[in-house]
Amino acid sequence: MSGLKRGYFHSLLVVPVIALFCLGKVYSNELVIGTTFSPESLSYLITEWEKQPNAASIRMLNRTSSSLNKLFDDEKNDNIDLVLSSSPMLFYHLQEKQRLAAFPDKFSQGKKFVPEILQKTTVAFSLSGCGIFSNVALLENAEVDVPTDWSGLISPNLQGLVIMSSPSRSDTTHIMIEALLQKQGWQQGWALIHQVMANVGTISSRSFGVVDKVQAGLGAAGITIDNYANLLTHYNVDPHSVLIFKYFPNFPVSPTFIAITTNSTNSRQASAFIHFLLSNSGQSTLYHSKMGKYPIIPLAKSHPLYATQQFLFSQPTIDYQLMLKRQEVVKLMFEHQIIHRLAQIQENWKILYQKEQQAGHPLPELREILTAL
Helix, strand or coil: CCHHHHHHHHHHHHHHHHHHHHHHHHHHCEEEEEECCCHHHHHHHHHHHCCCCCCCEEEEEECCHHHHHHHCCCCCHHHCCEEEECCHHHHHHHHHCCCECCCCHHHHHHHCCCCHHHCCCCEEEEEECEEEEEEHHHHHHCCCCCCCCHHHHCCHHHCCCEEECCCCCCHHHHHHHHHHHHHHCHHHHHHHHHHHHCCEEEECCCCCHHHHHHHCCCCCEEEEEHHHHHHHHCCCCCCCCCEEEEECCCCCCEEEEEEEECCCCCHHHHHHHHHHHHCHHHHHHHCCCCCCCEECCCCCCCCCCHHHHHHHHCCCCCCHHHHHHCHHHHHHHHHHHHHHHHHHHHHHHHHHHHHHHHHCCCCHHHHHHHHCC
């Protein structure tokens, strides 16, 4: 082969090699975040991060908790660098599979709201509270006061007007169901859930879909967390809005967790992203109206969100060990005892309400039968 031809073929080989190298450089400067949150709820945070000097661009993979967990059964797992979710169950399962990297002590600030069993691999950077998102106009039409607790959702006038997700579809809903069971006790908790479900008109596929449906007038009240509601109510600052969020009293908060994966190809940038989340600038990003969350760093007393943050700080802690121990039982109970029998449950309660109206007083014996497990 002549020197000219050798040079020509050499150049053909060099070009793709350089191209692959360049692609590798681009890829290594990309952070891939697997998350259970909707892309809209994180877009402002990502925008603020990408304004930081030398910040990697971010690609998000939005999945359910179970889908993300299964994704990590594959060694490649879409090259996920970070996992971001409010589901302690997800982080527990990934930690058990040794898919999460150990955190150094420099992130100790973010471990205050993390279950002890996860503190070696996981940090928390924000808080959300649980409660009820309501459409006041629809409640007024139904002649029902704005509900502030689970018991406020059992009025016969709310039949078909309550919206929620299920534990098998949403770990956020699972946490709220578990918190209610821990607060009320197993028997009384399930009895109350039965009564609430008698009024449910829509089972949302995801927890963040609840607020959209209430806003659209598909229901009068939905069980959800504050940050999804805050995106629409802007922290309830408009007294004339028909949309309002009320916190459950004496009810555990829902921290947002993040962890670096053991297979991360960009652990330096992943660590920098967590530093940003725990920094003053990152924490201030969280309570912007486009985020709707609360920081874990205490706000100044003069801050308009100070009182609500202190309220969230004062809420009881959920028993994570108990939740993890019986998570599958709670899911199965909800699916088989409620979801699969929902039409019959609602018909039974409709008949009961009619009989009570005819009698002019409650019928506790019949109620006990309907709420028995």
